[in-house]
Amino acid sequence: MTNTQLSLVQIDNYGPWTVTPEPRREMDLQTLQSRLFADLAQFVGSRNGYVFFTRFDNMVAVTNGLDDADHELLQDSIGNRYPVTISLGVGVDPSPIEALESGTAGLQTAGSAQDGDRREVLSGSTLSDAERAGEDVQIAHFDVNDATGKYTDRLNEFDSFIQIEQGYATLMRYLREEDDALSFFVGGDNIISVCPAMTEGDYRDAIRHVSEEAGVELKVGVGTGATAHDAGFAAKHALEVCREDGTDVEFDRPHAELAD
Known part of the structure; x- marks a missing residue:
């Protein structure tokens, strides 16, 4: 039986940021998105996880093996090096879509993706070592x-x-x-x-x-x-x-x- 841990990665307030104080150059935005994805892939990949870019302002990571401290470190690393921050919603379930639903609900409860006051939310719980198995x-x-x-x-x-x-x-x-x-x-x-x-x-x-x-x-x-x-x-x-x-x-x- 699987037990998938998924982390929804969502850039905070990204839509409004792209047009404030005026619309930003499209290739600058594409460059930021691609570099952010590369850094996320390197961080999560070095801990044996996978990241998928989906819409770039939202990304989905398979994070079995990463704990709360890893997620917090990822947020700190991105916040220190980028003009944007990320929020993370974690969900665990035998069904991947249910795990993603759980992670998504945590972020939606904390506030809208375009809420200027929502910053670096970390919601949900990761699998403990005792809960992990070889066929998760x-x-x-x-x-x-x-x-x-x-x-x-x-x-x-x-x-x-x-x-x-x-x-x-x-x-x-x-x-x-x-x-x-x-x-x-x-x-x-x-x-x-x-x-x-x-x-x-x-x-x-x-x-x-x-x-x-x-x-x-x-x-x-x-x-x-x-x-x-x-x-x-x-x-x-x-x-x-x-x-x-x-x-x-x-x-x-x-x-x-x-x-x-």
Whole structure:
């Protein structure tokens, strides 16, 4: 059984800040957002978590293994180096979407994202060491079959992007509605999903749905672990088995078995 710890990262009062005292240059805002995401990814990643950018002013992190002190240190680090601050809402649940709902509710109760008086809120509770287990996180790493041959080497970049994004959007909605999983585009033709304890049949249903609805063929490697890094790295190994064996769904195996 999974027990996912998710942290909603929300920039405080960002909308009003972007137009005060007058609208700021768009590329300056894009630069700030991309640097902020990079710093968050480095901080959380160094503690074996994952961060996904979603809308950039809001980001979602899988933070199993990070405690309250880690979250406070992250807020201090960002507040010391950026002209904006961040609030963090933490939620824990076997269902990733329920964990995110819990983290979101904590921030919404503290005040609006555009409330000038809301600063560096830290709501919710992290998992204690006693509550943690080796299968708390399930990560699925999806990959488009032959994206280079079908899209990159045949279409212009924008049309390739449309095809990949249609597949992503279809998968994202399906897994959210059917399995309470959260899916994030991570570049190229790769999608990472944070999932509850799903079965091989669940993943096959998702792949079939995307093929029928969007015409995009997927394969997926699935891993479990105590942290996002552990589960995600196992998923990467499982995806390599898909590539080597020509299969659609593979769950992580011990490295010794992979070597054989």
